[in-house]
Amino acid sequence: MKNTELEADVLIIGGGTAGCYAAYTLGQNNKDLKVIIVEKANIKRSGCLAAGVNAINAYITKGRTAQQYVDYCKKDADGIVREDLLLSMSNRLNSVTKVMEDLGLVILKDSNGEYVSRGNRNIKINGENIKPILADAVRQQPNVQILNHVNITDLIYRDGAVYGAVGFSTTCEEFFSFKCANVLIATGGAAGLYRPNNPGFSRHKMWYPPFNTGAGYAMGILAGAEMTTFEMRFIALRCKDTIAPTGTIAQGVGAKQTNSRGEVYESKYGITTSNRLYGTVTENREGRGPCYLDTTHISSEQEEELYKAYLNMAPSQTLKWLESGTGPKGKPVEIEGTEPYIVGGHTASGFWVDNDRRTTIKGLYAAGDVAGGAPQKYVTGALAEGEIAAEAIAQDIDSKRRLETKKDVTENIDLFIRQTVTDKFREYESYLKNKDNVEDFVATITIDQMETAMQKVMDEYAGGISRNYQYNETELGLAREHIERLQRILPQLRAVDMNDLLRIYEIRERLIVCLNVIAHLKARKETRWHSFAENTDYPDKSSKWLKYVNSRRLPDGEIEIIERNLVEHIKGTDGHYTDPSILARYRA
Amino acid sequence: MSIFIDRNKCVGCGKCADVCPGNLLKITDHKAVIRHPEDCWGCTSCLKECKVEAVKFFLGADIGGRGSTLTYTYGDDNRTVTWKVISPDKVERVIVIDTQESNKY
Ligand SMILES: Cc1cc2nc3c(=O)[nH]c(=O)nc-3n(C[C@H](O)[C@H](O)[C@H](O)COP(=O)(O)OP(=O)(O)OC[C@H]3O[C@@H](n4cnc5c(N)ncnc54)[C@H](O)[C@@H]3O)c2cc1C
Ligand code: SF4
Ligand code: SF4
Numbered sequence: 092m093k094n095t096e097l098e099a100d101v102l103i104i105g106g107g108t109a110g111c112y113a114a115y116t117l118g119q120n121n122k123d124l125k126v127i128i129v130e131k132a133n134i135k136r137s138g139c140l141a142a143g144v145n146a147i148n149a150y151i152t153k154g155r156t157a158q159q160y161v162d163y164c165k166k167d168a169d170g171i172v173r174e175d176l177l178l179s180m181s182n183r184l185n186s187v188t189k190v191m192e193d194l195g196l197v198i199l200k201d202s203n204g205e206y207v208s209r210g211n212r213n214i215k216i217n218g219e220n221i222k223p224i225l226a227d228a229v230r231q232q233p234n235v236q237i238l239n240h241v242n243i244t245d246l247i248y249r250d251g252a253v254y255g256a257v258g259f260s261t262t263c264e265e266f267f268s269f270k271c272a273n274v275l276i277a278t279g280g281a282a283g284l285y286r287p288n289n290p291g292f293s294r295h296k297m298w299y300p301p302f303n304t305g306a307g308y309a310m311g312i313l314a315g316a317e318m319t320t321f322e323m324r325f326i327a328l329r330c331k332d333t334i335a336p337t338g339t340i341a342q343g344v345g346a347k348q349t350n351s352r353g354e355v356y357e358s359k360y361g362i363t364t365s366n367r368l369y370g371t372v373t374e375n376r377e378g379r380g381p382c383y384l385d386t387t388h389i390s391s392e393q394e395e396e397l398y399k400a401y402l403n404m405a406p407s408q409t410l411k412w413l414e415s416g417t418g419p420k421g422k423p424v425e426i427e428g429t430e431p432y433i434v435g436g437h438t439a440s441g442f443w444v445d446n447d448r449r450t451t452i453k454g455l456y457a458a459g460d461v462a463g464g465a466p467q468k469y470v471t472g473a474l475a476e477g478e479i480a481a482e483a484i485a486q487d488i489d490s491k492r493r494l495e496t497k498k499d500v501t502e503n504i505d506l507f508i509r510q511t512v513t514d515k516f517r518e519y520e521s522y523l524k525n526k527d528n529v530e531d532f533v534a535t536i537t538i539d540q541m542e543t544a545m546q547k548v549m550d551e552y553a554g555g556i557s558r559n560y561q562y563n564e565t566e567l568g569l570a571r572e573h574i575e576r577l578q579r580i581l582p583q584l585r586a587v588d589m590n591d592l593l594r595i596y597e598i599r600e601r602l603i604v605c606l607n608v609i610a611h612l613k614a615r616k617e618t619r620w621h622s623f624a625e626n627t628d629y630p631d632k633s634s635k636w637l638k639y640v641n642s643r644r645l646p647d648g649e650i651e652i653i654e655r656n657l658v659e660h661i662k663g664t665d666g667h668y669t670d671p672s673i674l675a676r677y678r679a
Numbered sequence: 680m681s682i683f684i685d686r687n688k689c690v691g692c693g694k695c696a697d698v699c700p701g702n703l704l705k706i707t708d709h710k711a712v713i714r715h716p717e718d719c720w721g722c723t724s725c726l727k728e729c730k731v732e733a734v735k736f737f738l739g740a741d742i743g744g745r746g747s748t749l750t751y752t753y754g755d756d757n758r759t760v761t762w763k764v765i766s767p768d769k770v771e772r773v774i775v776i777d778t779q780e781s782n783k784y
Contacts, residue, residue: 197779197781207781410736
């Protein structure tokens with residue numbers, strides 16, 4: 092096995108929306124810094140943006156303010172947000188959009204040259220090629236080295252500080268280690284924890300990328316980083332079967348949510364993101380399903396435009412319409428809730444960060460769906476956070492240099508890094524040890540079995556689709572027991588090639604995330620958001636829980652729950668929030 | 680839902696394998712192969728990468744598929760792209776998209 096060792100000033104893990112934008116920012120502003128961006132696939136089409144997106148969902152449209160966007164997010168999440176993070180993000184939504192337009196993104200404009208909005212917060216684009224545009228911009232930065240097809244599994248950390256990361260190639264027999272004291276995690280959220288909508292042949296026809304498996308969360312959890320709001324799962328309301336986005340028909344052509352009796356039910360349950368879903372679940376449960384977005388009022392021209400819009404972001408939906416011979420004009424679009432995801436760009440789960448996107452691990456930063464506290468980030472919010480983190484990293488490196496207190500990578504630390512890397516490489520080897528004699532090796536437990544077992548446990552005991560997203564404490568106890576069982580048998584898995592190894596580590600990281608989700612669901616003893624976190628032992632909302640549920644994994648593996656008071660947006664003189672308990676953590 | 684490769688058309692250039700966000704494709708005997716068809720997300724990145732239209736997209740029967748395929752071709756004008764749905768009895772439906780035009784909705 093080939094071993095490759097690399098060093099950089101900044102290491103970016105995950106070349107998606109936030110990671111690429113951070114690399115681009117460091118390329119534009121800090122040409123003296125050596126930056127490496129590591130991506131498990133290829134930055135050209137990896138992550139959420141692969142197929143394209145339908146609109147810019149987070150934009151401060153004409154006449155509106157950043158604070159209004161913050162207020163909207165806060166209301167939608169019933170208070171459990173970090174207003175400071177939302178505001179610093181919202182302040183940049185429009186400037187990053189402008190950069191994307193200058194780089195080549197097509198945005199619809201009216202005759203006065205103004206962007207055309209869709210509702211209060213969206214603007215219309217052709218988002219099919221948004222990722223190739225961003226990737227091209229990164230490729231043009233001479234100080235940025237791109238490593239495609241390298242999967243990172245672990246951080247190198249000690250005593251609450253990061254020193255690098257370890258991973259392997261997904262295509263050839265090569266292990267990688269990176270020595271770097273400034274690491275940005277931008278690996279996106281986690282899909283595939285729960286049994287999906289289409290568990291058979293189309294098991295990966297899900298909304299969130301099935302390849303975003305929560306690696307960043309898992310790495311942070313293992314390193315003892317503080318995490319926030321994992322109990323606020325994101326469950327999307329999507330077109331049935333294809334799990335294609337619904338915004339284009341709901342906001343785009345004004346389709347209302349109706350049940351099988353033709354009644355418009357959306358207003359009955361409230362219009363927050365979670366209530367729209369809960370309404371659909373309830374209508375189905377009470378026998379008034381299936382539910383639809385009623386599109387039958389649209390014109391033939393509108394129907395043609397919808398075919399195109401979906402080809403630009405979710406081609407399977409257009410194929411489904413055309414193949415069946417009936418489009419959205421002829422028949423309303425059936426909708427359903429997805430399996431729960433953990434995704435900090437839609438809800439608030441992720442790393443607990445300061446306003447500069449520093450995590451509680453020294454030298455470790457987080458941006459995009461992996462960072463918590465700021466829901467409804469979407470594409471532009473992820474770009475904004477990538478930029479904020481990049482600026483903070485550059486600034487922190489600069490002040491370290493000025494003070495000449497570079498994190499002392501002493502011989503001692505060097506030795507420790509080498510030891511961690513050797514141990515990790517040995518672990519990779521252990522999964523690969525039977526690759527040349529697979530016929531002789533009888534494995535009772537396979538990678539596929541592990542994946543379905545995990546998803547079944549989460550579905551049945553931690554509030555998946557089959558349980559209408561509900562759970563109770565006894566069930567959560569069982570969920571934990573079974574996920575821990577799966578963790579114990581994980582080392583029995585064998586890989587015949589690097590791709591199998593990738594699939595094994597994807598399960599490993601999802602199991603780690605599952606345990607954290609279970610601990611958080613258990614900790615919040617109320618039901619603040621229907622469906623997203625619906626605890627049948629505590630079916631009501633309680634003002635006592637108007638606070639964050641945070642967590643930290645202790646070295647013995649136990650998950651410590653930390654309750655924190657809400658951080659209001661109170662700016663200190665340095666532009667940071669002034670909640671003393673949090674300040675203390677960062678300034679220590 | 681997944682993709683399949685037309686082995687008669689594939690020239691084994693490897694571009695589809697390089698771009699797939701799930702690392703699902705590989706080149707074996709100079710042809711692209713999908714490792715696990717059920718692991719495909721349906722993003723169509725591989726279709727867009729293939730210059731010889733060897734990659735075809737379809738919906739699994741479990742999500743309403745009826746055996747049609749979807750393909751993608753770049754126009755000669757560097758601006759338009761063509762999506763083509765071909766039914767099992769070879770009926771074609773073509774949609775041309777101007778890449779410089781925004782979605783209307
Ligand atoms: C299908 C879909 C449609 C959407 N549509 C819209 C829309 O129309 N408008 C809108 O505003 N927002 C939309 N969003 C939301 C938006 O795209 C995301 O919130 C945003 O792109 C997230 O950015 P990110 O950088 O956090 O994650 P990503 O862009 O997904 O990046 C994560 C990257 O990390 C890589 N990675 C993961 N693990 C590892 C590892 N272990 N080692 C190395 N690399 C790793 C992944 O391959 C990926 O490239 C959509 C999201 C999805 C999924
Ligand atoms: S891009 Fe097309 S021609 Fe090239 S390997 Fe893939 S299928 Fe074959
Ligand atoms: S459609 Fe996307 S996920 Fe499926 S094989 Fe092609 S590139 Fe990979």
